[in-house]
Amino acid sequence: MMTELSAGFLPLTDSAILIAAREKGFAGAEGIDLNLVRETSWANVRDKLAVGQFEIAHALAPMPIASNLGLTPFDTRFIAPMALGLGGNAITVSNRLLAAMQASQNFTMMNARLAGEALAQAVRVRRDEGGNRLHFAVVHPFSGHNFELRYWLAASGVAPDLDIEIVILPPSLMADALVSGQVDGYCVGEPWNSVGVDKGAGNIVATKSSIWASSPEKVLAVRESWAADNSNTLQALLRALYRSAEWCGQAGNHCELAKILAAPTYLGQRADLILPALDGSLVASEGAGSVSDFFQPHARAATFPWQSHALWFYSQMVRWGYVEHSAANAEIARRSYRPDIYRTALSGMKVPVPTANSKVEGALNETVPVGAAPQPLYLGPDGFFDGAIFDPDRLDAYIGSQKN
Incomplete structure (x- = not known):
């Protein structure tokens, strides 16, 4: 039954x-x-x-x-x-914002540091010229999108709650919001970044995996x-x-x-807009890219x-x-x-399962074997773009070190 x-x-x-x-x-x-x-x-x-x-x-x-x-x-x-x-998100910006970013910095969507520096410079120029704050959309306050966008912005020198405004939109509305000019950028899962690119409304400037590799x-x-x-x-x-x-x-x-x-x-959505997230062939401002670890199921x-x-x-x-x-x-x-x-669920399947409940995040620069049962398991790379390390055993210190 x-x-x-x-x-x-x-x-x-x-x-x-x-x-x-x-x-x-x-x-x-x-x-x-x-x-x-x-x-x-x-x-x-x-x-x-x-x-x-x-x-x-x-x-x-x-x-x-x-x-x-x-x-x-x-x-x-x-x-x-x-x-x-793991992974699966990207950050897409309008063509106008992309041009402002490229005016100060060349970057690719797999270099979150350079893309962040370019955005920070565009934000400063906009502020100095008396322009309105940029609007970025995320899908929910309690989402990986909100937290990875904020992390990227803050580490790049942009104050998320002062320099820009973060708004909430369902994923399927993101591309249309960019087309209509209601937002200047968004962080969302696929295929909605590729849909925005396909509509000619914007370009992908960073991926979740470029901000934090192998991230949840x-x-x-x-x-x-x-x-x-x-x-x-x-x-x-x-x-x-x-x-x-x-x-x-x-x-x-x-x-x-x-x-x-x-x-x-x-x-x-069309299969050709869905496939890039699966095979890592996303289209960004610099053309078709190769992001092998964009989404890991x-x-x-x-x-x-x-x-x-x-x-x-x-x-x-x-x-x-x-x-x-x-x-x-x-x-x-x-x-x-x-x-x-x-x-417990997988115990009889003879598949590799980690023996630990937690791990240090951001410490692996390459793929390495780790403790697992009943056979070896390979993890990493899992680095943050700014080189930070998150040790869950030092949670208080990590929280104390964070800057807004």
């Missing part, structure tokens, strides 16, 4: 693992009838998960943390027992109470999603995956819910004034990610 699960998702390329799990039969093989429901905003996904209309959801990585810290409308505890890949983006979110009451179903789902991630990560499947995702019920332990990722997002919530720092709040954030559930 099949168990039906309703899953909310947004039309983004990084929903691929959930979609492929249904379309390629991985969910069915585990006895799960996966009902995928497309939503228009992350607030809809969060609220419908909270009130029980969804059992599971494609979710922003900081969303369970924010919910558990009491920063959302409903008093519902979420957990993330699995990640849904989406997770599988479930209510903590549902996970406790349905542990066998959840474990079966994690097995199905892991097999789906393996399939999505194989280069020979990318063209088929792009066609699957292109369906009107899923992303509703499986390699580098891409589906493991590292608690160090949760703590980094927490550090940024503290940094930007969303929550006060305390040992209790840090523990709530850490426990929002559940590697113990992940390990």
Whole structure:
């Protein structure tokens, strides 16, 4: 007998693992009838998960943390027992802003440092000339997009809450907002950067992987109470999603995956606009680029819910004034990610699983083997563009060192 699960998702390329799990039969093989429901905003996904209309959801990585810290409308505890890949976002700016940036600095979308310096100079010129603040859009306050944009801006010498204005828009509205001139740039997941480029409205100037390589983006979110009451179903789902991630990560499947995702019920965009995020052939201001690590659905332990990722997002919530720092709040954030559930689910599959729950972030400049069971696992590179290191065991010091 099949168990039906309703899953909310947004039309983004990084929903691929959930979609492929249904379309390629991985969910069915585990006895799960996966009902995928497309939503228009992350607030809809969060609220419908909270009130029980969804059992599971494609979710922003900081969303369970924010919910558990009491920063959302409903008093519902979420957990993330699995990640849904690494990377997948980019920063796109209008043609006018690109020209202003290029006037002071040559850069490529894989050099976040030079791109940041160029943007900082454009911001200074605009301010000196008495122009209005630039408007950048992100998809939700508690999103990787908001925190990576802020991190990039601050490290580049731009004060996110003084020099520019950050506004909230659903992903599918980003390109049209750029076309209409309502925003000067945005940070969003694919394919909406490529859509903006295809419309002739702007160009990609930086990728998530150029700001923080191998960085977390989406997770599988479930209510903590549902996970406790349905542990066998959840474990079966994690097995199905892991097999789906393996399939999505194989280069020979990318063209088929792009066609699957292109369906009107899923992303509703041309396959040729979806494929670049999968094979790393994004088009930027300097022409077609090669970004091999733009989106990783499986390699580098891409589906493991590292608690160090949760703590980094927490550090940024503290940094930007969303929550006060305390040992209790840090523990709530850490426990929002559940590697113990992940390990239990995959224990019989003979696949490599990290033996640690956390790791130092930003320390790896190349791919290295790390401790895992039952076979070696390869991680990295995972560097931040500014050379910073995040050690979750030194959380207080890291938070104290952050500047706005």
